[in-house]
Amino acid sequence: MAQPPRGSRRVPRLTTPYDVALEPADAPDEAPPHAVSPAEAAIIASGLEVEARELPALIRRVERRLPADAAAVGAALREVRRRAWVSRLNHLASKAGRTWVRRADAEAAAGTITELTPEDETLLVALDAALGNRFRSLGHTPEETLEAIVAELAETAKGAAAGTLAPDRHAELAREVAAAFGLKGEESLPFLEAVGATEARRRREVREAETAARAKRREEVQRLRTWEKSLVEFRDVSGLLGCVEKEALRWVAAGLIPVARRIPQKGGREKWEFDPAELASLRALVPQWREADKTALDAKRRTGVSAPPIKLGRGASAAIARVAALDRYAGHFATARALNRRITLITGPTNSGKSHTALDRLAKAENGMALAPLRLLAHEFRDALQSRGVPASLSTGEERIPVAGARHLAATVEMCPFHLPVDVALIDEAQMLGDRDRGAAWTAAIMGAPARDVFVLGAPEAATQVRRIAALCGDPMEEISLKRKGPLTAARTPIPLGDLQTGDAIVAFSRRDVLDMRAELVRRGRRVAVVYGALSPEVRRAEAARFRDGDADILVATDAIGMGLNLPIRRVIFSTLRKFDGEMRRELNTQEVKQIGGRAGRYGRFEEGVVAVLAGGGSPEFIRTMLEADPMPPEDPRPLVQPDADIIANVAQEIGSDSLFGVLARIKRAVLRPDDPNYRLADLTQAMAVAGAIDGVAGLTLLERWTYAMCPVDERDNGTARLARWAIEHGAGRPVQPPSAGRLPAPERASRDELERAEKTHKRLVAWRWLALRFPQAYVARDEANGETERLDRWIEDVLRQQRRSKLVA
Incomplete structure (x- = not known):
């Protein structure tokens, strides 16, 4: 007799380690080695063939169905095998290149299988039926559905190239969509020909836009290199201005002669370079500068006090800097x-x-x-x-x-x-x-x-x-x-997870850590609300209300609670005292501890606020030190500045270019020098990435492209490529369709992946609605976008309200 799997109960008459023929109840008399449970007896009585590794899960499911007849045992056995069927369907879909098949589709298909040992053909028939149901739910027509699926694939892709279906895959998807709407054979030809032509046109437009953008980028890079090669060294300045070197040095120090580029050298020195064209325009000002120098010198001789720096207008600034201002x-x-x-x-x-x-x-x-x-x-x-x-x-x-x-x-x-x-x-x-x-x-x-x-x-x-x-x-x-209305103190000892109290807020520093902490607390029977950055303001407000109204005992949040939410928090408890700030993992600084920890102790509700750390998350002494520390001065006190539409237009006119990439590159290289005493230039990396992607889009003006570059997108979610696709549609005079989440599972069955997909779709809708306010003629489906946003808000909040152990927290 083969041995049952480790940890399972023994079942009589196992014939092989894998294929187990359970004897029916009227088998020849043979005393079992031990009494079987009612569930095991029901399985034996059913006469169904069960694999040994399936027995533990099957017994648990049959126990929940007692008293169970053969039909009930069969239903339980199908549940046990459903996971394997889902994996098999995912494998078959991947092998066939059907990238539009979701795991949820495979699960829906597996849920309709009535056989206990279905062949691949049976599984695929069920999958086609499940896909047909989803396809019909995505649009009223096959055209709408195909658009929605293609957009969904592009949105969920990890990169721009991954978001484009190969022509043969697009054609196959179109055939499946047609079949879902009952179009087969010759009936489907008009639809397939039309969508094929549309797809071919889009591919052509994307190629043309990418080619044009690359050409513009090369042209602007060459323009910038040509300008840089034209620059002269300081020793040439006096000759170009008709002055002596000492005068030139004094006028550079006074800011009258602009330094076009400063190149760091060894020993902390700098090599200065100047624009000869700008120097030529300044030559006429030299007599005025000398007169001002003479006046200042005479004044100093008479009074012994140096005159203030000479000011002869801003014509002394470089041309590009002058127009950018x-x-x-x-x-x-x-x-x-x-x-x-x-x-x-x-x-x-x-x-x-x-x-x-x-x-x-x-x-x-x-x-x-x-x-x-x-x-x-x-x-x-x-x-x-x-x-x-x-x-x-x-x-x-x-x-x-x-x-x-x-x-x-x-x-x-x-x-x-x-x-x-x-x-x-x-x-x-x-x-x-x-x-x-x-x-x-x-x-x-x-x-x-x-x-x-x-x-x-x-x-x-x-x-x-x-x-x-x-x-x-x-x-x-x-x-x-102003001073705080109530005292804020640091806890003396770390707080064990089991000692959390109603009104506590746990602070983690990633979405994953928040959901992991939520899962553990729900497992322990606590009612939990969550707040993190990927949630919309509406969902954050709803979760905050649950905590405030007592529907949740504990709040688990990222540092998103450090700004804007008024919450009745008794204690703020950091799960860790280190965070990843986008560049490196580091310790929290004074401002972060004070800003986040300061949410503890709401005036009028709790007399004292307490800031603590979770057991294993760090030292309470660190929190005490941060709370008592003086305000931390900024590393660089100069305020950040960035161009606006007027500045973009002025610089473009000055350099004679219609390239947004070229304008931003010139601003970055020539407008605000790194050692400007008053200001520092904001990071233009993302704006330049968008500019490089859409510069070749026909039909959009320079300032329209600048608006796209300012649109709030998440580059980790393929944001630049998405903006480029939208811009092409806009430039061609076609309406840009809003993102859609498609069919959503019941909240109690939602997985983390499905929750994350919904959150990402919501953020894409934020970008779409942002553009709709600025380009209403291109982003016309505002009611649909608002409706989808509200639907996602409700669904995400319903998911987060689930307070039992489910797939979301598994």
């Missing part, structure tokens, strides 16, 4: 500079009442604006104004909600209306000035907010840069420092 960025905001502005900086830790103080002042103003870092916070500002009896409109990157008669506006920082004078402006979270991705938006908002009274709110770490901006703008500034 990034080295005098404050002057770019004409409306703000025309106002007699006053800046009030309100700093303080979390839970110090900064927003409340400024909102009260804003609500009393005749008109004004509140600028927030997140769409969620813009909504909260609007609600806060309305609760004070002040109607307010809303403006974010992806939505506009005008209110008739409203004289106040709540908006995200990037949507600051620079040409609309108001009495009061509020700008929140000023410590974002140092953010490498969005810091330039805060620089623009603080410099350009067209308000007589500008209230800037932020952590104490923001003070240095705000003072610098106020000085560059010539605006007087008052500083108000």
Whole structure:
């Protein structure tokens, strides 16, 4: 007799290690070695052939069906074998190149199999039926469905090339879609010919756009190299200007002669290079410079005091820098500079009442604006104004909600209306000035907010840069420092996972860690809410409400809770004291510990806030040190700046180019030198990547391409390639279809992969809706996009509400 699998109970009369013929109940009398369980007895009585390795799972399933007849045992056996059928179907689909088959399709097909040992042909018939159901759910016509599937494949691809179906695969997919809609044989020919022609045209347009973009990029690189080769060294400057070398050196130091390029040398020295064309235009100014030098020298001899630096207008700046004006960025905001502005900086830790103080002042103003870092916070500002009896409109990157008669506006920082004078402006979270991705938006908002009274709110770490901006703008500034309303203390010992209390918030630093922690806590019987960056503002707000209203005991979140969510948290507990910041894994800094930990101890709910670390996550002493540390000064206090549409247009005209890539390359190389004393250029890497991808798209102007380059996309999700596809459709005058998640499984059966796919689709819809506000003639299906966004919000929230162990947390 063969031995049963380890850990399983013995079943009588096993004939082979793998193919087991269980004896029926009326088998010849033979005393079993031990009494069988009711489930085993039912399996024996069914007379079904069962493999030994299937027995443990089969017994568990039959036990749940007792009393079980042969039909019930057969149903249980099909459940056991279903996983193998799904794997087999996935293998067959992959082998046939059917990349549009999802695991969910295979699972749906396997769920319809009634045989116990189906052949491959039976499995494939079931798969075709499951695909047909999904295809028909994706659109009202085969054309709509095919578009949706092709877009879905492109969106889920790992790269641009992976997102394009080969012609033969596209044709096969079209045939399957046609069959799903009942089009077979000659009936399908018109459809197949039409979609084949459309696909051929798209491939041609993509090739043409890519070829044109490469040609433009080569041309602009050559243009830049030619310009760089034309540069001369310092020893040539005096000859080109008709002056002596000592004069040239003095005028370079005064900023009158621009250094086109500075090349680092050994020993900390620099090699200066100059644009001969710019030097030629400056030669006429040399007599004025000499006269000013003489005047300054005479004044010093008479008074003994050096005269202020000579100022002869900005004609001394290089031509490109002059039209870009990034080295005098404050002057770019004409409306703000025309106002007699006053800046009030309100700093303080979390839970110090900064927003409340400024909102009260804003609500009393005749008109004004509140600028927030997140769409969620813009909504909260609007609600806060309305609760004070002040109607307010809303403006974010992806939505506009005008209110008739409203004289106040709540908006995200990037949507600051620079040409609309108001009495009061509020700008929140000023410590974002140092953010490498969005810091330039805060620089623009603080410099350009067209308000007589500008209230800037932020952590104490923001003070240095705000003072610098106020000085560059010539605006007087008052500083108000607020203290926390309740004490914030560090726990003395780490917190074991089993000692979590209602009102605790666990902070992790990745989506995966948040969901892993959620799974473990749910397994322990705790009710959990989650917040992380990939969730939409609506879902974050819903999860926060569950925690706030007591529907969840514990909140598990990323550092997304460090900004914007007002939550009744008793203790903030870090799962780890290290995080990956996009470049490296490092320890948390003072500002991060204070900003995130400061969410503990909501005034009026908890008298004291406690910051702790989970057992095994780090040292409580580290938290105490960070909480007690002085504000951390920025590594570089110069505010970040980036070009806008006006600057792009001016530079393009100056260099005589229609290439967005070329304009951005020249700005990066020639506009704002790295050692500029006042400003530093924001990172243009992603904008240049988009520019390089869409420069060859016919039908789009330079500024339309610049708008695409500013669209918020995730490059880890193939964002640039997606924008290029949309841009081609837009440039050709065709409507750009919004992304769709297709059929979603029941929330209680959702896997992590399906949740992540839904989150990514939601983020793609954010980008689509952002573009729809700027190009309504190309992005016309706004109602459909809004409906899909709302559907995904509801589904994701329903998934996160599941508080039992399921596939999501398996």
